[in-house]
Amino acid sequence: MYALLFRLVLARFDPEFAHHAGMAVVRVLGAPPFSWIARPLTRPEPRDEVRALGLVFPSPFGIAAGFDKNAVGVRGLSALGFGHVEVGTITAIPQPGNPKPRLFRLIPDRAVVNRMGFNNAGAEAAEKRLWKLRRRRPAAVIGVNIGKSRVVAVEDATADYVASAVRLAPLADYLAINVSSPNTPGLRGLQAVETLAPLLRAVKAAAGATPLLVKIAPDLPDDEVAAIAELAVEEGLDGLIATNTTISREGLITDPAKVAAAGEGGLSGAPLKERSLAVLRIVRAAVPADFCVISVGGVETGAEVRERLDAGATLVQGYTAFLYRGPFWARQIRAGLHAR
Numbered sequence: 001m002y003a004l005l006f007r008l009v010l011a012r013f014d015p016e017f018a019h020h021a022g023m024a025v026v027r028v029l030g031a032p033p034f035s036w037i038a039r040p041l042t043r044p045e046p047r048d049e050v051r052a053l054g055l056v057f058p059s060p061f062g063i064a065a066g067f068d069k070n071a072v073g074v075r076g077l078s079a080l081g082f083g084h085v086e087v088g089t090i091t092a093i094p095q096p097g098n099p100k101p102r103l104f105r106l107i108p109d110r111a112v113v114n115r116m117g118f119n120n121a122g123a124e125a126a127e128k129r130l131w132k133l134r135r136r137r138p139a140a141v142i143g144v145n146i147g148k149s150r151v152v153a154v155e156d157a158t159a160d161y162v163a164s165a166v167r168l169a170p171l172a173d174y175l176a177i178n179v180s181s182p183n184t185p186g187l188r189g190l191q192a193v194e195t196l197a198p199l200l201r202a203v204k205a206a207a208g209a210t211p212l213l214v215k216i217a218p219d220l221p222d223d224e225v226a227a228i229a230e231l232a233v234e235e236g237l238d239g240l241i242a243t244n245t246t247i248s249r250e251g252l253i254t255d256p257a258k259v260a261a262a263g264e265g266g267l268s269g270a271p272l273k274e275r276s277l278a279v280l281r282i283v284r285a286a287v288p289a290d291f292c293v294i295s296v297g298g299v300e301t302g303a304e305v306r307e308r309l310d311a312g313a314t315l316v317q318g319y320t321a322f323l324y325r326g327p328f329w330a331r332q333i334r335a336g337l338h339a340r
């Protein structure tokens with residue numbers, strides 16, 4: 001039903017417009033009386049509960065960063081059955097992001113390319129929203145993903161991350177440091193171990209008791225993935241999120257002219273599946289059993305969430321398949337999770 005609606009209607013709209021329209025629906029679903037109707041249909045089962053990071057996640061499956069950049073849809077996403085919502089990426093300084101168009105569908109690959117460039121209203125605006133959310137908490141756990149403001153030089157990145165962490169950590173169930181988006185110049189260079197160590201240490205000090213995770217790119221060589229995982233453990237972080245989007249365009253079946261026309265940016269969705277799973281395995285082998293590993297990249301079905309959990313993920317996230325599968329995706333995942 002949704003597949004038909006997608007093909008006949010939604011796919012004809014500009015992807016970013018469609019995203020905003022979808023977000024408007026999500027926001028409506030988050031408020032009574034719609035949330036009262038949606039919640040019983042989508043509520044995770046008690047057996048789905050995951051205890052991690054000192055928190056209780058109603059289900060292992062959450063919505064990845066980038067969908068709700070300004071923490072405006074958390075209630076709706078919770079009502080749709082996501083066990084956690086990672087809001088952001090939020091930057092210390094508000095910014096418009098890259099010029100449009102900046103989001104492109106590769107429909108035959110069930111993928112998208114984005115170069116949004118951390119469009120967001122900034123940490124101060126997010127702080128206000130998170131305050132409100134905390135007064136009447138949704139069921140979902142709220143993660144807050146922070147990144148570097150574009151106007152700040154890479155050499156000054158630490159102070160910029162710390163400014164966001166100081167503001168947002170007290171309001172977050174967990175905080176995620178994003179050093180892996182391909183759309184902010186120089187950002188991924190922060191993943192080099194010698195640069196990353198002082199950054200993690202400073203943000204850890206600023207985050208206080210809030211669990212802290214770092215999100216990495218899939219394009220790192222295997223040995224660097226392992227080195228970062230070990231560093232995260234050494235620096236006392238609580239977890240790692242793997243992975244962000246890829247700059248690779250290998251193995252796509254979409255018309256190469258269409259892929260070229262999309263231009264630069266991060267690729268997400270089904271083509272990322274294999275590498276994301278491989279990175280999860282490398283990370284899990286490098287960290288202690290109680291270290292939280294969130295696997296994200298290319299997940300589409302409940303069986304694939306199960307596969308990630310079996311491969312050592314503590315929690316799983318997704319984004320792109322939500323665009324292709326529609327509002328009841330988290331519910332479908334829940335059903336598929338138990339169908340062995």
Ligand SMILES: Cc1cc2nc3c(=O)[nH]c(=O)nc-3n(C[C@H](O)[C@H](O)[C@H](O)COP(=O)(O)O)c2cc1C
Binds near residue numbers: 064066069245268321
């Ligand atoms: C349009 C779009 C925007 C994104 N924005 C962010 C972001 O702001 N911060 C971030 O850490 N990841 C961002 N991501 C990456 C996702 O969180 C996720 O890591 C990636 O898409 C892989 O998962 P998927 O294949 O299920 O989409 C974005 C992804 C998409 C498609």
